[in-house]
Amino acid sequence: MLRNPGRIDLDSIADPLLTDGNVLLKVRMVGFCGSDLNSFRGLNPLVTYPRILGHEVSATVVEDRGTDSPLKAGTNVAVSPYTSCGACPSCRRGRRNACQFNQTLGVQRDGALTEFIALPREKLYPANLTLKELCLVEPLTVGFHAVARGRVTDRDTVAVWGCGGVGLGVVAAASSRGARTICIDVDEEKLELARIAGAKVTVNSKREALHERLLEITGGRGPDVAIEAIGTAATFRAAVEEVAFTGRVVYIGYAKEPVSYETRLFVQKELDVLGSRNAQPEDFGAVIKFLESGMFPVDHAISLTVPLEQAGDALRSWSDDPARFKKIMVCVS
Ligand SMILES: [Zn+2]
Ligand SMILES: [Zn+2]
Numbered sequence: 001m002l003r004n005p006g007r008i009d010l011d012s013i014a015d016p017l018l019t020d021g022n023v024l025l026k027v028r029m030v031g032f033c034g035s036d037l038n039s040f041r042g043l044n045p046l047v048t049y050p051r052i053l054g055h056e057v058s059a060t061v062v063e064d065r066g067t068d069s070p071l072k073a074g075t076n077v078a079v080s081p082y083t084s085c086g087a088c089p090s091c092r093r094g095r096r097n098a099c100q101f102n103q104t105l106g107v108q109r110d111g112a113l114t115e116f117i118a119l120p121r122e123k124l125y126p127a128n129l130t131l132k133e134l135c136l137v138e139p140l141t142v143g144f145h146a147v148a149r150g151r152v153t154d155r156d157t158v159a160v161w162g163c164g165g166v167g168l169g170v171v172a173a174a175s176s177r178g179a180r181t182i183c184i185d186v187d188e189e190k191l192e193l194a195r196i197a198g199a200k201v202t203v204n205s206k207r208e209a210l211h212e213r214l215l216e217i218t219g220g221r222g223p224d225v226a227i228e229a230i231g232t233a234a235t236f237r238a239a240v241e242e243v244a245f246t247g248r249v250v251y252i253g254y255a256k257e258p259v260s261y262e263t264r265l266f267v268q269k270e271l272d273v274l275g276s277r278n279a280q281p282e283d284f285g286a287v288i289k290f291l292e293s294g295m296f297p298v299d300h301a302i303s304l305t306v307p308l309e310q311a312g313d314a315l316r317s318w319s320d321d322p323a324r325f326k327k328i329m330v331c332v333s
Contacts, residue, residue, distance in 0.1 A: 143169020
């Protein structure tokens with residue numbers, strides 16, 4: 001349990017209540033991403049303390065009392081960690097991923113870093129995948145959703161800013177749609193991983209002149225789709241500046257400060273500027289199909305695997321040196 005920023009301890013909590021609408025699950029693995037690191041460091045504005053972390057989850061069904069298509073005990077599942085109210089404008093439009101009142105496991109409500117959890121059947125995705133792969137489903141869906149928002153096709157060249165966990169999902173999704181992907185980052189290791197995950201071209205924007213490189217790669221036009229997965233003012237602006245005329249810009253990163261724009265470019269280029277948040281059920285389906293194909297470099301994407309007792313220490317060493325890890329997985333049982 002994360003008591004306060006920087007303070008993690010192990011605690012006993014009551015077993016979850018199994019109701020008719022819920023499925024009792026034994027938690028197997030939990031993944032940590034940058035947002036857990038931010039919660040640990042007190043830099044995640046959405047989290048309150050104390051909080052049990054854990055929104056990237058693989059679990060095994062213990063009991064499902066639901067009447068229609070109950071899951072068999074022993075079935076391994078991936079988990080969608082979001083809630084949706086059903087009544088807000090997003091929910092009414094069928095876009096529950098962007099529910100106005102969403103509560104994510106491990107952020108606005110207690111997460112899965114515990115022995116047992118109970119969740120509604122519709123949040124569970126059984127799949128023929130390993131426990132590690134099931135744990136990677138949720139982080140990959142975020143990138144898959146952004147690519148769906150950008151309506152990426154095999155005729156597109158897609159530029160991706162940021163090759164962390166989210167950016168990798170973008171690369172995987174765009175490549176699996178047959179698009180050509182250009183990955184932009186300042187970290188050589190992340191760029192290498194992006195190439196393994198399917199990026200055709202990588203640009204180290206610390207060492208290379210990004211604008212010139214993008215023009216060179218795209219025959220002077222700029223990328224058809226620009227996807228921002230970092231959240232800085234500079235990369236927010238770069239996406240609009242570099243994208244081709246009549247292109248699509250998709251934002252996944254959360255900027256921590258207001259961003260000033262040359263808004264003329266929105267009009268002059270007649271851009272589609274889109275936000276992308278969390279993921280829809282069809283994105284979960286697409287990621288599972290993609291992982292089942294075995295095309296994703298699962299072991300390259302995970303930096304460290306630790307037992308539950310070492311979860312706190314792992315977050316502490318990540319916090320001391322954020323560049324050291326990409327993704328940490330915790331084996332719960
Ligand atoms: Zn995450
Ligand atoms: Zn809602």
